[in-house]
Amino acid sequence: MMLAVVVYAAFMISSVHGEVQQPEVTMDNLVAFLSSDATDQHEYLPWFTCGHFARDLARNASAQNITIGSAIVGNHPTFLGHENHIINYIYIDNELVFIEPQTDIRMHLADVLYEWQFIRLYPDGTQVPTYRRHGLAPTIRG
Secondary structure, eight states: OHHHHHHHHHHHHHHHTTOOOOOOOOHHHHHHHHHHOOGGGSOOBTTBOHHHHHHHHHHHHHHTTOOOEEEEEESSTTOTTSOEEEEEEEEETTEEEEEETTTTEEEOHHHHHHHOSEEEEESSGGGOOOOOOTTOOOSSOO
8 A cells, every 4th residue: 555655646746746748658669669779788887877777768768758767676665775776667558667777678566566675766767866786786687
């Protein structure tokens, strides 16, 4: 129930702040964008981590008139100072679709919650804070 409230709140915040409504994005549009986007081709480096991948994917999508948010996922509610990871998300047909920006893998909410207990959504994916995993390799590498 708590996750549903967080997801709904994030959606309402983006709506209240008067964002320009994007054209309806379909799964086919998303797949076409991901196949043409080169974000996943960048090498994971100590100074280019999951947050950078998520930011770049969101910026590139925005240039194509697709609004993609970012999400911090982790197993502790404070995230900072704890193991976490940053991915992207989009609403398609009133359903959250998560995207691993390092590999372009698309996931449903149940897939994300299988590995992580907490999700914090950022409607503007280009502004996501960048947190580095302290001494840990990323969960999924591109």
